[in-house]
Amino acid sequence: MFLVLLLLPLILHAFALNQEGLFLLRVKQSLSDPTNALSSWDQRDLSPCNWRGVFCHSVTGRVQSVDLSQLQLAGPFPLFLCRLPSLRSISLANNSINSYLPPQISTCQNLTTLDLSLNLIAGPLPPSLAGIPTLGNLTLAMNNFSGEIPASFALFQSLRVLNLAGNLLNGTVPVFLSNVSTLKELDLGYNPFLPGFIPSQFGNLTNLEQLFLAGCNLVGRIPSTLGRLTRLRNLDLSNNRLTWSIPSSISELKSIEQIEIYENSLSGVLPLTLGNLSTLKRFDASTNELTGTIPSGLCGLQLESLNLFENRLEGTLPGSITSSKYLQDLKLYNNNLSGTLPSQLGENSSLQYLDLSYNQFSGEIPESLCAKGKLEDIILINNSFSGKIPESIGKCQSLGRIRFKHNLFSGQVPDGLWGLPRVFLLELAENSFSGQISKMISTAHNLSVLSISNNRFSGSIPDEIGSLGGTLVEIFASGNGFTGRIPESLVKLRQLVTLDLSGNMIEGGIPVGIKGWMNLNELNLANNKLSGGIPTDIGSLPVLNYLDLSGNSFSGKIPVELQNLKLNELNLSNNQLSGELPPFFAKEMYRNSFLGNPGLCGDFEGLCPKIGQSKNRSHAWILRSIFVLAGLVLVVGLLWFYLKYRNLKKNKRRVTIAKWRSFHKIGFSEFEIVDRLYEENVIGSGASGKVYKVVLGNGDTVAVKKLNRGVKKDDSLSTDTERDEFEIEVEMLEKIRHKNIVRLWCCCNDGDSKLLVYEYMPNGSLGDLLHSSKGGLLDWPTRYKIALDAAEGLSYLHHDCAPPIVHRDVKSNNILLDAEFGAKVADFGVAKIVKRVGEGAEPMSVIAGSYGYIAPEYAYTLRVNEKSDIYSFGVVILELVTGKPPNDPEFGDKDVVKWVCVTFDQKGADQVIDPRLDLTYKEEICRVLDIGLLCTNALPINRPSMRNVVKLLQEAVGRTS
Template identity: 40%
Template sequence: MVMVPSLVNIVLTVLLSVLGTSSCFASSLLSDYEVLVTLKQGFEFRGVPALSSWNSSSPSSVCSWGGIGCSRGGRVVSVDLTDLGLSGSVSPALISRLDQLVHLSLAGNNFSGSIEIGNLTNLRFLNISANQFDGGLHWNYSSIPNLQVLDAYDNSFAALLPLGISSLKKLRHLDLGGNYFYGTIPPSYGSLVGLEYLSLSGNDLQGKIPGELANLTGVREIYLGHYNVFEDGIPAEFGKLVDLVVLDISSCGLEGPIPHGLGNLKALDTLYLHTNLLSGSIPRQIGNLTGLVYLDLSNNMLTGEIPLEFANLKRLKLFNLFMNRLHGSIPDYIAGEFRELETMGLWMNNFTGIIPQKLGQNGRLQVLDLSSNKLTGTIPPNLCSSSRLRILILLNNFLLGPIPEGLGACSSLTRVRLGQNYLNGSIPDGLIYLPLLNLAELQNNYLSGSLSDASSSLSSSLAHLNLSNNLLSGPLPTSLSKFPSLQILLLSGNQFSGPIPASIGQLHHLQKLDISHNSLSGQIPPEIANCTFLTYLDLSQNNLSGPVPSEISNIRNLNYLNLSRNHLNQTIPRSIGGMKTLTTADFSFNDFSGKLPESGQFSLFNASSFAGNPHLCGSLLNNPCNLSAMGTPRKAAAADFKLIFAVGLLVCSLVFAAAAIVKAKSFKSRNGGGGRPESWKMTAFQKVEFKVSDVLECVKDGNVIGRGGAGIVYHGKMPNGVEVAVKKLVGMGHDHGFRAEIQTLGNIRHRNIVRLLAFCSNKDTNLLVYEYMRNGSLGEALHGKKGSLLGWNLRYKIAIEAARGLCYLHHDCSPLIVHRDVKSNNILLNSTFEAHVADFGLAKFLFQGGGASECMSAIAGSYGYIAPEYAYTLRVDEKSDVYSYGVVLLELLTGRRPVGGEFGEGVDIVQWCKKATSNWRREELVHILDPRLSSSSSSSSSAASSNSSSSSNSTSQQQEQQRLMHLFFIAMLCIQDNSVERPTMRDVVHMLSEFHPNSSSSSSPNPSPNNKHHL
């Protein structure tokens, strides 16, 4: 009986304890619920609201919310908001209240502002990558001591690398890449001995790579390159990182030799050291890396031969050594031992000897580029043994013998470039008709025989065919006209005979046709006018006869026409004078007769264009025609024309005046185009602290800072002091895809692209709000008073930064964007003269989608920058941007505007530079450099002296000259008439990085025009 009350007390005690614990859990869960609800209130959503499951009023439902994970005790331990399209800011105080948090991911959103995570002792995983966080990462890391993963990749952090990270002894994964961190890499990072992954690439780091990083003996992946510019070379201590699987230190200005100790890294799978200034020979110890799969040592200054020890690299798939100074032969073991090889690029070296004849027998080869060497012998017969070979580039060598027959059946080929060799024999049947082949260049060889016809089931992708300067003969096959995508057809300098087939008019996409220097006969088929995109037509030096078809004048984009040295007769069609785009024509040495027209384009041609036609007459030829019988009617016709012109001018004036009155009234009724603030809608792409009314206050005549074809730009200051640029678009409709495209532009994040902050619109007007660039545009600076302040190093830096911005648009943005109006006025400079690409892609986006055909109905661009194929065909791709960028490089070099009377009538900067530097010599370049700065780069032996200061100045001048030659060379590649021969913007960035202004190298080779071969 005594024990009963005691037992009751025990039971009651336990029950109360359980109830108390449950109450504690409930209280904690309620706190987690309140934190998450408050966090959601601070988020901004676009389109369909995210976190739709976070709508319950019951705290007990938290653990079922999307992205939320709970422990068995009901506490929130995981928050995963990855890729939900959220924006706004993140409150560190709220996050720290989730005190049981183990996993936190905010990745792939649009969060902005600063962020600090702390007071989470259980936190192990933190991912804040791909946002717009700024400031620094100088947190209290002692309050998150158990952190194992810290991923802050792709944000806008701009500060020194945080030293406190060194205290995270459990850290395994650290990614701070793709930001604006500056300064040096702290040696204390070497104390993170548990680290397995380290990425600091894509920042603004300088100084030396600390040897202390070699203390990370468990690290498996290291990424330090891209945008960083380090002094000296690769630390020799890296040879101790025996567990390393990936080492990427590319594109960061490293000098000196490759350490032999890298041969100790037996676990290495990937070694990327490309696009640096590394010199010396390739260490034979690299051959010890038997597990190596990807090896890229390209674009350096390496010398010597390929080590024999490389025969041990039996797992290689990627083998790139191009753009070095290597010599010797290509070892046979590459064909015999590299059984996994897929890509090999050895171009632009000094390799000699023959190509290993068993190359390709492994059946895996996809890309082979050995061009611009001194290779001899024949092309291996089994390069495409398993129909995987896609790209074959062997041009500019000394190769002999025939093209292997097997290539004629290589259905996987997309690009073949075998030009500038000594190849002979016939072209294999089927080669130029392969279904995926896009580019075929066999020019400047000794190929003979006739071109075979293709089967009726031809479905080729061929866009560019160059067979010029060979010994080909026979008729032009009719099947050439069946290429649906052919844009460039070059057959000059052969022995083709017979007529030009009328079916050539079926090449509806043809832009350039050159069949000169052959033995073609018969008449010019009128059907050639059906090639409406033709910009270049050369039929010269043949045996053509008969009249020039008047239909040629229907080719509205024709720019170049050469019919010289034939047997053409009768009169030259007067309608050719109405071809507004025709700037060059040659009718010389034919049998033309009658009066030479003097109106229209004929007035632009020289007398030499008509020489060798004794029966032609006219004032241009100093051979007057007998026009006495035509005097009176001609005067009457002239009088009639003047009367009609005067009446027409009067009518037009009245129409324009009426339109101006109507427009003025409309403008006034809309309060200057602004409208009431409540009629506007604003979409913010960043965290902004202004309203529509603040933006409208900027749209005043007194605030105008620029005008262009797409709109007017105003400068304004928001209430919080932030300066912005507001662009008022003109002539832009509200099609169904417009807002989606603006949304895409708002999501673009890159350090060299101007940030779009917001978009405001009403039913009449669209306003784009950008961050303000204090130093205006490059065009204004370069061609204004600041031009003399832009030194060569700064201009080179601007060139690299603008190229990086365009490279992001072309290669890394999703969806990819073609700018369509690259020019110096669309490259803006901030207060530190950092370059930012502006106005990118807008015209294309506005007209993309359902209205794609209307997009190309008119040229969107600026005169002087427009690529030839765009100007004449209205067809645009990323190579059109590359051409425009090349013009910008010429502006930077010469200090001149793209067009102007200083070059001569009808001549632009591209034509002027090509003519002035026809031999690619250094002394020619000096004559076109900006005269405001060129004195610093002209080579003058008289300035040399025996003292060390003079020697240092001489070395500095040599470095500067090499950079300028390099910049000029890249510009020449970009402005190639044939878009296929232009580099990509990614290639441009790599080439520019080779001679970065911060580099101390002065021994790099002068560039060669043959560098364009690999594109």
């Protein structure tokens, strides 16, 4: 009997553990488990403590925590969890928990943590949640909760974290949350609240360390009472409609590390007392309406990033900026700042990015900019900087981009600058630089673009430039004083796309061996002293469409091989060419291409000289005239009859042609486009119209998008009720010039027809190719190249267009592939120019984008932001790695982002990577996969910029920028 009494507690204890196991088995039965993630939950075990995701107390053996995050589970919230008496933590994050959250959740009376983020839960927030007295962390972000935040939430007793970001909550940001004095983190961002003010009572939350109210439709001013939040480390009020000035009380945030108030309509000057924030590391007030100067104290802080671009800042850059030991990122472009740069800028900090473009700065560049050897970007375009480039810049081995265009620089460029090993963009155009290109350029192994036009450079172009054949893509050197010959080594530049040496004094002929320029698109050697014959090899350059050799002394005949080219512009005028025109060029449209060549003959009146005409010539002229007159009699009769038949069609075409606009010099007639829109030429169609493949008379091929009459972008994509897809696309593409953006040749809008004529991309779209039986043609090096090309195109839109452009419909079907699988971003029908200075950040009327590519926050706030493009591009990367579309039946209710996260975590990379890929590239593929996951981070703030995405992709295969 004594033994039985002794063992009774253990028997009861075992029974209790079994009971908890039974409750958990009921949880398992209530959930859909497509990946069998809960296979270890076996009723044959006496204790559930060894089951996956179940954590027990080390002494009592009671279940204290259940973590089933990222397991692809689906179904309603499992209330049986609340039967576990010692349960303190539940995490079902990143699953497909659906239905609504039942009010019985309050029966989890000992709960301290409830994390249901990134699920599909809908309906109202249960007021009963506030009845859990121990609840300290409530994270319900990225679901579909709707309605207002319950008033009962003011009654939480122990709540430290309340995260409701990225839902469908309405009403206004509630004042009563200020009663929850225990709060350390309040995240309400990206909810479609009604327009409302930031409650001034939030200043009572003195324990608050993070306040996240981005994209909450906030209006009015920033309340001065926020200055009471002395423990606040992160303040994010971005993407709202806040007005007035920044309150000076913000300087009382003694613990603040990050302030983000960009994309608002704040005005006035920056408070002078900002310099008191000794812990501040990141300050971003870009895209507002601020005026005045930068407070000197602000620049002496522990800043890592200072972003004030797109405001109305005036005045000078304060000298105290040099005292910052932590400043890494200084971006002040598109303001009205003037004066000189502090002489010790960069001396005390590891400065990495400096962008002061589009201001009125003057004076010289400080020697100390690269004192710490970390400077990667120095962008000073469109200012009034003068003097020489410091020798220290020529020794800055970390530099990747140097952009000094349109300043007043002079003197010789340091030899070392020409040969910096990481520089991929060297832009010195439109200054007064002199001297020669240094032979040290041979060490610039990463140089892609050399832009030095409109300076005073002289001497010969060094042979050493030919050693950059693996990287150099564009050379712009026009408007200088270069002499000597075109170096023979230039033919080694196999990647060359553009060569512009016009407006110099270069002599000799075009080098032998230019057949290797297989990618050359533009050759401009105009206005030099070149002589000799035009090489027949030019006719073998497959993609050349711009050829200008005018203003030289070329002689001899025009090679008939030039007829093989598909030129949009040809200019051979003002040379010494002779002989007959090749038949293809004996057309009126090419007349101006051959003027000023005294010995050149063709059928154009005035082209050939009328000197020394012989009697035979006169006889020939008479005979020709007789034949012409006889022919006219016959033709007039036929024409009179034929005209009636053709009259309607011709009139229609005249109306059509009158509405054509060309954005490049085109080598084809608009009539050819109109007459070749046959149904058998359709290569694609959608709600807005059809796309035709049109082969022109000159052998060229174009793609023609014919939009349906009166059709605007599909409702799921439409964003502007007054401006349709045609107008938006033309506005965007007529001013964009980038090798990774599809080229718009011309367009037509006559009311009845809206036509957009693009360059033809023979390999179609990435989506069609990747997700078809031909997907196996895309090996990993090709997929990587496509990702990098598309990233560079988007980076151009975000960072190099002024103002920036957000595409808003990035997807694999809008990435087109040329004959060499080079990628170009297309379809700008819903693109948007980022808000200009002084304009309100108007939200879009509905969501733009395609299902599976839309960023989570974009479903809740319709404001334009580059971060949504970055998310969509991340999805494209995951498509390239997995070979799967963004939505696949295999994923169930998930998309490719969630599927990759869960599968990679549970089964490893091999189960994620497309089985058609060669796993010898596995390390590279995994690096690119990580970039895709970084781009698709649920929080926009954690996504890299497109410029950094390009850099990460380059580094993924060992390249550095």
